[in-house]
Every structure is written in structure tokens, then in C-alpha cells.
Amino acid sequence: MGDRTVVADVADELARRVASGEYEPGGLMPSVRQVADEFDLNRATAQLILGRLESYGFVDAFRGKGFVIRDVRAEGGVDVYRRLFRLSMPNPEIAAEMFANILDEERGIALEALLAYTGSERALDPGIFKDAIDELESVARGADPDPHRMLSIELGLLRGLLTVLGHTVQRAVLNSIGEMVLEVPEAVEAFFAVSPDLHVLVWRALVAVWESDGGPSQAQLALFEDLFGMYHRKVVARFEELVGAVGSEAADEVAATA
Numbered sequence: 390m391g392d393r394t395v396v397a398d399v400a401d402e403l404a405r406r407v408a409s410g411e412y413e414p415g416g417l418m419p420s421v422r423q424v425a426d427e428f429d430l431n432r433a434t435a436q437l438i439l440g441r442l443e444s445y446g447f448v449d450a451f452r453g454k455g456f457v458i459r460d461v462r463a464e465g466g467v468d469v470y471r472r473l474f475r476l477s478m479p480n481p482e483i484a485a486e487m488f489a490n491i492l493d494e495e496r497g498i499a500l501e502a503l504l505a506y507t508g509s510e511r512a513l514d515p516g517i518f519k520d521a522i523d524e525l526e527s528v529a530r531g532a533d534p535d536p537h538r539m540l541s542i543e544l545g546l547l548r549g550l551l552t553v554l555g556h557t558v559q560r561a562v563l564n565s566i567g568e569m570v571l572e573v574p575e576a577v578e579a580f581f582a583v584s585p586d587l588h589v590l591v592w593r594a595l596v597a598v599w600e601s602d603g604g605p606s607q608a609q610l611a612l613f614e615d616l617f618g619m620y621h622r623k624v625v626a627r628f629e630e631l632v633g634a635v636g637s638e639a640a641d642e643v644a645a646t647a
Contacts, residue, residue: 491569
């Protein structure tokens with residue numbers, strides 16, 4: 390069952406079956422006895438496992454009935470979605486759909502923050518971001534760039550922008566999105582679908598705009614939005630390729646531009 394505890398591993402296996410649709414919403418989870426028999430456990434451990442699934446938000450417990458499977462996609466919160474995403478990796482199509490949804494949220498928050506900061510009366514010297522961008526560049530241009538570290542740095546930069554803007558709700562959502570992505574290696578790698586250097590260049594260009602007197606034109610802002618959208622399509626396509634959900638238009642686009 391892996392390097393973790395039996396309770397955690399079996400709970401994840403049962404949650405994976407819910408995530409994949411093998412166990413349908415509204416149905417009953419296997420009973421304590423059935424879980425104990427299938428995984429060769431004592432009943433006390435099986436009870437702990439089903440209790441953990443309830444704490445995950447995957448089932449509801451009813452006295453005299455058992456554990457009823459929740460419609461986690463429709464009813465689950467951020468923590469449930471995070472677990473669903475991680476557990477969906479063996480199902481490429483589901484994983485790709487969830488990643489595209491996650492990326493849409495991240496894109497909206499990031500684009501809003503970048504444009505709002507660019508057009509605002511900035512109370513913070515953009516130069517304070519330069520240390521983080523220097524670190525990003527150092528990692529990106531190293532012999533073996535670490536995508537996990539690079540993504541963590543970029544999330545920190547966006548978090549800083551949202552803090553300055555006072556966008557506390559968006560910052561909280563961004564934090565949750567970051568946690569979802571950072572624990573899935575394929576998702577982290579996909580964020581650097583084109584080149585790590587591109588990320589550095591974009592941040593350098595943004596700082597140059599923030600430090601200029603005139604600011605960007607409307608045409609430049611529109612171009613930035615278009616490029617942002619195009620890049621994120623490539624990120625989705627790269628993720629689909631990594632998890633084996635190849636055949637979509639996005640994946641074909643990556644192959645054509647590789």
C-alpha cells in the first residue's frame with residue numbers, strides 16, 4: 390500500500406474509486422466488514438478508514454444505514470477538489486478536465502492581478518519583486534531547473550501582488566490552487582510547457598512596464614491577454630500529454646509547435 394499508514398493508503402484507494410465513478414453518488418460504500426475482508430484488516434481499522442473518508446468529505450455517515458457516497462464533484466469544497474485532482478491521475482481524461490478547470494481559475498486570478506496592478510496607483514515599489522525574479526532566473530537557467538521551485542516562486546510573486554491590491558479572497562483561492570498543483574508532479578511540469586526562460590522574460594517585462602512613466606497601451610494589454618491565453622492552452626496540452634490524455638486539439642497544437 391505504499392510508505393504511509395494502512396489507514397491513509399486504503400482510504401485513498403476507496404476515495405479514488407469514488408473519484409473515478411466506480412462508486413456512484415448516492416450509493417453505499419462497502420461496509421466495515423467488506424472493507425476489512427477486502428484489504429485483510431481488522432474491523433476497528435476498517436472503521437477508522439471509513440471515518441477518514443467521512444472527514445475527507447467523500448461520504449456521509451447514517452446510523453443504521455452505513456456510509457453514503459456524496460456527489461463530491463457537485464458538493465465538494467476546495468479540499469475535496471484538491472484530493473479529487475490528486476486521485477484522478479490514473480484516469481487521464483478526468484485528470485485533464487480537472488486540470489483545465491484549475492488552470493482557468495488560476496489564469497483568471499493571475500490576469501486580473503497583473504492588469505489591476507499595472508493600471509493602479511501602486512503604493513509599492515515594483516523593485517521589491519526583483520529579488521524573487523532574480524531567484525526565478527537563477528533556477529530557470531541552472532543545469533537542471535526545478536519546476537516545483539519555479540512554480541513556488543511565481544505563486545509567491547502573484548501572492549504579493551494580490552496582497553498589495555487587497556484582494557484577500559483571490560489570494561486565498563490562489564493559495565488553494567497552488568496546493569492542488571504543487572502536489573501533482575505532472576501539473577507542475579506542465580506549467581513550464583514552453584520554456585522556463587519565458588517565465589523570467591515575462592516578469593522582467595512586467596517590472597519594466599511598472600517602472601515606466603507611461604505604462605502599457607491598450608493594444609499592448611490586449612496582446613498580453615492573447616499571449617496569456619495561448620500559453621495556458623499549451624500548458625493544458627502538455628498536461629494531457631504527460632498523463633496520457635493525448636488526442637485533443639490542445640495536444641495537437643503542442644505537437645505542431647514543438
